[in-house]
Amino acid sequence: MISERMKDLVAGSSAIRAMFEEGKRLSAIYGEENVFDFSLGNPNVEPPKRVKESIIEILSEESPNLIHGYMNNSGYDDVRETIAEFNSKKYNVQLSEKNIVMTCGAAGGLNIIFKSLMNVGDEVLVFAPFFGEYRAYTNNYDGVLKVVAPNKETFEPDLKEFEEKITAKTKIVIINSPNNPTGVVYSSETLTKIAEILNRKSVEFNTSIYLISDEPYREIAYDGIEIPYILKYYKNSFVGYSYSKSLSLPGERIGYIVANSEMDDFDTIMKALNVANRVLGFVNAPSLFQRVVARNLDSEVDVEVYKKNRDVLYNHLVSLGFSCVKPQGAFYLFPKSLIEDDKAFCDAAKEFNLLLVPGSAFGCPGYFRIAYCVSFEKIEKSLEAFTKLADKFKK
């Protein structure tokens, strides 16, 4: 009885569910501490202490009907103004509350942008490997997802293929940097080139092509690398931000969109985002956590914990002969599978209690993803399992 459009999604979701069940099954046999579940991007690092403090402050300082009540569908004006000021200073841009819509995480943000912009058949361009949900979001609005293959040496986008795949129907391009699943950060040079291509193609087709930078991992970056701010590169740009990883609050569904004031049709688009938040049923981003994040703009999770995991696991995998780009951000590794069939490889890994996600799930077969947002103890214990896995496929 479920809708035709849901049938494939439900079937696909059974695979994730099966992984989860497999984890539970293995834990029951071997003990939870001996099962290495690297399948989920659920942060293990605690939220900053300031988060809890600020919740308690808000509850004692502000009136309950303000804290928990309805507000403008785009979010509290004062919260949006605070975030705008913070970002204006941090990135040297000019933002006000007019540029900001508070959203139910980055997922909510992407959906309201898609709802606002997309007509049936419009194309969304993504760079492989990409977060699989982009496909579902595109389908929600009857769009067509087109995938640009990566340069597999660097996992930077193949800009030649990118330019070739842009058509008169291209409405949205998504970049995700630091990237899930590769951990790659796009350089200023790459963003400049992407902007040049989009400007050229917009003129050629006489269209507006909107670029969304999906940035849940912006604050999870290593070795002092700088992550360029898309608004400085391209006028038709949005940032989709989330506090899921930066404050370890993924369950709270809190984030925001920044829209570039220079974009085509800015005023109408901001109205549309406001309405889309309402009609899609989000109504508004959760109210208490809007006020919480406004008091935590300077708070940070301890990124060193992730970095230590990255370093130990990356070095071990390389020593085993795995080919892998060293991540500059996020909390994922994306090594090459030791056999062509990444699904068979991940199946084989279960023998060693390793739960890994095939690259196919990210539009990039032949690779696999390790989510290393787990305890360091777990990382250390898993090393032997990876060794055994490598041995199994040694020629």
Next chain:
Amino acid sequence: MISERMKDLVAGSSAIRAMFEEGKRLSAIYGEENVFDFSLGNPNVEPPKRVKESIIEILSEESPNLIHGYMNNSGYDDVRETIAEFNSKKYNVQLSEKNIVMTCGAAGGLNIIFKSLMNVGDEVLVFAPFFGEYRAYTNNYDGVLKVVAPNKETFEPDLKEFEEKITAKTKIVIINSPNNPTGVVYSSETLTKIAEILNRKSVEFNTSIYLISDEPYREIAYDGIEIPYILKYYKNSFVGYSYSKSLSLPGERIGYIVANSEMDDFDTIMKALNVANRVLGFVNAPSLFQRVVARNLDSEVDVEVYKKNRDVLYNHLVSLGFSCVKPQGAFYLFPKSLIEDDKAFCDAAKEFNLLLVPGSAFGCPGYFRIAYCVSFEKIEKSLEAFTKLADKFKK
């Protein structure tokens, strides 16, 4: 540049926005205390004290990564089990966590049901007057909204017209009791008849027709009236529940769906709801507030505050000659406009600083809605304005 589908929605939303701006304009001239904004269903009664206490308890008792982390897209198992047990006892039904999906308010709940069930062109039947968002939700999934006219003496549904309007394409029927905007509660007799009609038509067309009872106002009921529980009347039934009004937490976006175990295709539908929560971008209901509501199942806002408002305002309006059904629940009055054109009537009301919503917004022209979830002081001060409004149209 916005999508075709959004253009009407943005235009329509400008009317609401205009009302809001009018309120601000009048407040600036006459003072906020002299402007009677009855346009919004934003509860003025404070959340129960237990809500704040339980937030602080949770923060001190549970681990931050549990409180704020990802969980099953359907919600925490323990929270769902607690809600299932509570409802099983309260309504004498058999529920477990398998029947429950935690949602971002009732709006999120309705959207994930629609996404799960609706194919292009499927029909959604609603009873006028109805919450205008049902139309937007139906359009989100390319459905067709069909409206059943009310009996205007009682604002109970016209069941003859209801039966006539059911076709082989009817997938979903929505009831909303206590009703926004009339405050009417559907009787056990009415639900029995609705179920009979749906059973008869399902057999006739060999279809499954799903009935959703949208119940954000269940706990806002007066004079000891009992609100029947839909699961006891019809097998293909859902309850869409929200804590927005029952705990005065509308900004927190927290509610749940209950699905009847007896419904056609129950297992697949529950999987689909889980997936729909994810792919629509909700991902999950806000995590802290899932845990908060589980500790507040017995908590109640002070309904007497609303009742006092209802009684004073209802009696005054009736004394002025307005025709109006006495609300048994919710916090709205829906009187007959003194002239046929309800929009013109609401425009005229602004002269007396009264902000009212035309019945047309609820599919029922010739009437208007008063949201009396405002301070009692405001109600008292508004009486004279209503008197002047009635005088203006006295023949």
